Amino acid sequence: MSTVSGTAPFHLDDDQREIAAMARQFADDRIAPGAVEWDEEKHLPVDVLREAAELGLGAIYCDEEFGGSGMTRLDSALIFEALGTGCPTIAAYTSIHNMATWMIDTFGDDEQRAKWIPGLASMETLGAYCLTEAGAGSDAAGLATTARLDGDHYVLNGAKQFISGAGVAGVYVIMARTGDKGPKGITAFVVEDGTEGLSFGKQEHKMGWRAQPTASVNLDDCRVPVANRLGEEGGGFRIAMAGLDGGRLNIAACSMGGAQSALEKTIQYVGEREQFGQPIGRFQSIQFSIADMATELEMARTFLWRAASALDAKDPDKTRLCAMAKRTVTDITIEVADKALQLHGGYGYLSEYGLEKIVRDLRAHQIIEGTNEVMRVIVARDIMGRV
Amino acid sequence: MTKIVVLVKEVPDAAVQKQVDSSTGRLDRSGEKTLNPFDTHAIEAALQLKESGALDVDEVVAVTVGPSSAVKALHKAVSLGADRSIHLTDDALVGSDVVGTGYALAELIKRESPDLVLAGQQSDDGQSYAVGAAVAEYLGWPGLTQVIKLDVDGQTLTCERQAEYGYDTVKVTLPAVISVGDAINEPRYPSLKAIMGAKKKPLESLSLGDAEIDASKVGEAGRKAVWTGSQEPPAKAAGELIEDEDTAETVEKIVAWLDDRKLI
Numbered sequence: 001m002s003t004v005s006g007t008a009p010f011h012l013d014d015d016q017r018e019i020a021a022m023a024r025q026f027a028d029d030r031i032a033p034g035a036v037e038w039d040e041e042k043h044l045p046v047d048v049l050r051e052a053a054e055l056g057l058g059a060i061y062c063d064e065e066f067g068g069s070g071m072t073r074l075d076s077a078l079i080f081e082a083l084g085t086g087c088p089t090i091a092a093y094t095s096i097h098n099m100a101t102w103m104i105d106t107f108g109d110d111e112q113r114a115k116w117i118p119g120l121a122s123m124e125t126l127g128a129y130c131l132t133e134a135g136a137g138s139d140a141a142g143l144a145t146t147a148r149l150d151g152d153h154y155v156l157n158g159a160k161q162f163i164s165g166a167g168v169a170g171v172y173v174i175m176a177r178t179g180d181k182g183p184k185g186i187t188a189f190v191v192e193d194g195t196e197g198l199s200f201g202k203q204e205h206k207m208g209w210r211a212q213p214t215a216s217v218n219l220d221d222c223r224v225p226v227a228n229r230l231g232e233e234g235g236g237f238r239i240a241m242a243g244l245d246g247g248r249l250n251i252a253a254c255s256m257g258g259a260q261s262a263l264e265k266t267i268q269y270v271g272e273r274e275q276f277g278q279p280i281g282r283f284q285s286i287q288f289s290i291a292d293m294a295t296e297l298e299m300a301r302t303f304l305w306r307a308a309s310a311l312d313a314k315d316p317d318k319t320r321l322c323a324m325a326k327r328t329v330t331d332i333t334i335e336v337a338d339k340a341l342q343l344h345g346g347y348g349y350l351s352e353y354g355l356e357k358i359v360r361d362l363r364a365h366q367i368i369e370g371t372n373e374v375m376r377v378i379v380a381r382d383i384m385g386r387v
Numbered sequence: 388m389t390k391i392v393v394l395v396k397e398v399p400d401a402a403v404q405k406q407v408d409s410s411t412g413r414l415d416r417s418g419e420k421t422l423n424p425f426d427t428h429a430i431e432a433a434l435q436l437k438e439s440g441a442l443d444v445d446e447v448v449a450v451t452v453g454p455s456s457a458v459k460a461l462h463k464a465v466s467l468g469a470d471r472s473i474h475l476t477d478d479a480l481v482g483s484d485v486v487g488t489g490y491a492l493a494e495l496i497k498r499e500s501p502d503l504v505l506a507g508q509q510s511d512d513g514q515s516y517a518v519g520a521a522v523a524e525y526l527g528w529p530g531l532t533q534v535i536k537l538d539v540d541g542q543t544l545t546c547e548r549q550a551e552y553g554y555d556t557v558k559v560t561l562p563a564v565i566s567v568g569d570a571i572n573e574p575r576y577p578s579l580k581a582i583m584g585a586k587k588k589p590l591e592s593l594s595l596g597d598a599e600i601d602a603s604k605v606g607e608a609g610r611k612a613v614w615t616g617s618q619e620p621p622a623k624a625a626g627e628l629i630e631d632e633d634t635a636e637t638v639e640k641i642v643a644w645l646d647d648r649k650l651i
């Protein structure tokens with residue numbers, strides 16, 4: 001296993017601690033109190049997102065030139081964990097927005113960056129990432145949406161499925177086919193809300209992630225200026241995958257936050273809840289459960305930081321490490337959240353306590369941005385080659 | 388042009404269990420530290436005066452007396468918006484009492500000659516609620532405590548103080564020392580950029596000698612208050628339970644209870 005120099009140790013510096021503390025404070029004050037209600041009312045609190053963006057959370061790891069905050073991926077992991085303690089769904093939407101924003105900031109030319117990054121950084125404009133289609137989920141490179149060059153426009157046709165932010169976002173980063181079958185025939189485009197031929201399907205009813213919209217994005221002879229093409233023709237799949245390296249870390253970090261808050265709630269609850277004449281936290285089996293939950297979370301967090309540091313250091317193994325981290329962290333954290341629910345007894349099953357919501361929200365993280373099976377495909381391919 | 392000095396203190400993080408070290412008679416301040424949360428309200432008040440244009444503020448300066456680790460609190464203060472900071476640190480300060488701390492702070496303030504000094508209402512560790520008053524005394528300026536509203540008219544500030552029952556409205560003319568209650572505002576969060584930029588803002592570190600402060604008036608040498616022992620506070624009397632049998636009667640009882648205590 002290789003490590004390149006520059007990989008961070010297991011100690012955060014003062015700035016990183018301040019960053020994490022600020023994000024946690026924001027989550028405690030502004031996100032956590034609304035989380036259960038937003039879930040019930042399927043409400044995306046755009047005003048709260050914009051407040052977060054004022055603190056630099058709309059373009060966390062983008063370059064400072066056009067309004068990004070210039071943070072590292074490790075910093076981002078700290079921030080998304082903190083936001084996730086307030087609500088994993090709000091944190092995860094913030095992550096998807098950041099991913100789309102980073103793709104434009106990194107692969108766009110200066111004109112494109114100047115046009116879109118300031119609005120995205122302030123979250124006046126929300127971003128969406130459009131890769132999945134009905135017939136192309138795990139096999140994203142098999143996507144069928146087409147983009148045909150016609151003068152100084154591309155004409156896009158097809159439908160994107162499961163798009164987070166569909167309908168509320170102002171900027172859609174859409175992967176479409178300009179060439180032959182396979183990944184090399186895919187190109188990335190920035191499509192603005194209001195473009196003729198762009199429309200949205202009905203909002204999906206979901207198990208979790210209810211505070212953010214999910215719908216299909218339909219493209220019917222949607223004419224997009226050539227100036228909206230991100231990078232070269234045929235470079236779209238590489239851009240989409242580069243976005244996901246960081247996106248997967250962020251999603252894992254959002255899961256860390258959800259599980260961390262479930263653990264914190266549980267520690268408090270078992271100290272207060274009395275059965276058999278004593279707080280249930282006095283039972284050793286419960287103490288051991290909590291010790292295990294805390295240990296598993298620390299393990300997951302340590303690995304998440306390792307993968308984030310690898311991405312910061314442009315370690316050649318970064319994609320594999322990010323996939324490994326996404327898989328393990330999202331698996332461990334949902335188990336911890338589920339144990340937390342169990343330790344709350346029947347109250348854990350009630351919406352009011354927020355535990356069942358965390359479990360429902362974290363369940364999505366084992367599926368999105370590549371299923372955890374696909375993470376194994378990536379890891380196996382990387383260490384075994386294509387056998 | 389107006390200059391505001393904000394007094395800030397480094398305190399143990401709220402999550403840290405606080406106890407007195409019986410060998411020294413001083414608070415054990417080990418463990419994670421942070422900026423006194425009450426002081427963030429003083430910083431916010433200064434920034435609001437500056438940003439609203441109520442006072443023509445050209446500089447907000449954060450000042451602390453504390454050990455070397457207190458630079459972190461100063462970084463936090465400038466990340467929240469103070470323009471620069473001053474750190475008085477010297478081994479001879481160890482063990483200063485409130486009066487000694489007030490004296491040292493007043494000497495630092497004289498060097499800056501600001502128009503207004505803002506402080507938090509209390510520290511999260513010592514909690515004597517007294518440093519602001521001690522500073523005002525040493526400066527010979529009016530001192531106001533527990534201020535939760537500030538209105539500016541030229542050089543006159545109309546302040547609302549939280550009193551035992553209700554509010555006092557008090558007018559003061561600058562310069563003055565005002566400690567603010569936490570109800571005065573909701574402090575902002577530092578942005579990522581502000582956190583990363585905090586170390587780039589000027590921080591002046593001074594010893595007693597640098598600041599020409601009399602070492603015999605501070606630290607163990609100058610202290611008049613000495614901790615001798617502590618006891619558990621007496622257990623609180625049980626509250627009064629009002630059974631709700633007849634709602635109209637219950638309401639009457641509650642109103643009478645509140646009225647007795649001049650709460651309504």
Ligand SMILES: Cc1cc2nc3c(=O)[nH]c(=O)nc-3n(C[C@H](O)[C@H](O)[C@H](O)COP(=O)(O)OP(=O)(O)OC[C@H]3O[C@@H](n4cnc5c(N)ncnc54)[C@H](O)[C@@H]3O)c2cc1C
Binds near residue numbers: 371
């Ligand atoms: C709430 C939500 C929000 C989403 N947001 C977005 C978004 O914003 N943008 C976007 O582009 N997409 C989004 N998605 C789509 C998501 O990324 C896909 O659902 C995911 O990639 C899986 O694709 P699929 O649903 O088509 O499942 P399929 O690919 O059909 O998978 C079905 C099952 O087969 C398994 N499987 C597939 N291939 C293999 C293999 N080679 N080996 C072993 N097992 C395999 C899978 O792991 C899974 O268990 C979202 C999904 C959800 C649920």
Ligand SMILES: Cc1cc2nc3c(=O)[nH]c(=O)nc-3n(C[C@H](O)[C@H](O)[C@H](O)COP(=O)(O)OP(=O)(O)OC[C@H]3O[C@@H](n4cnc5c(N)ncnc54)[C@H](O)[C@@H]3O)c2cc1C
Binds near residue numbers: 492
């Ligand atoms: C090296 C060193 C060691 C010290 N060790 C001790 C110690 O062991 N025990 C101890 O009690 N104190 C110590 N101090 C600090 C000082 O003595 C205390 O700040 C003082 O006792 C304050 O009382 P309080 O915390 O009750 O403040 P309060 O009166 O409750 O605070 C009210 C407000 O006054 C301001 N303020 C209070 N203290 C300071 C300060 N130090 N600097 C700037 N503004 C301030 C803040 O705005 C605060 O919100 C030390 C200082 C130094 C330099």
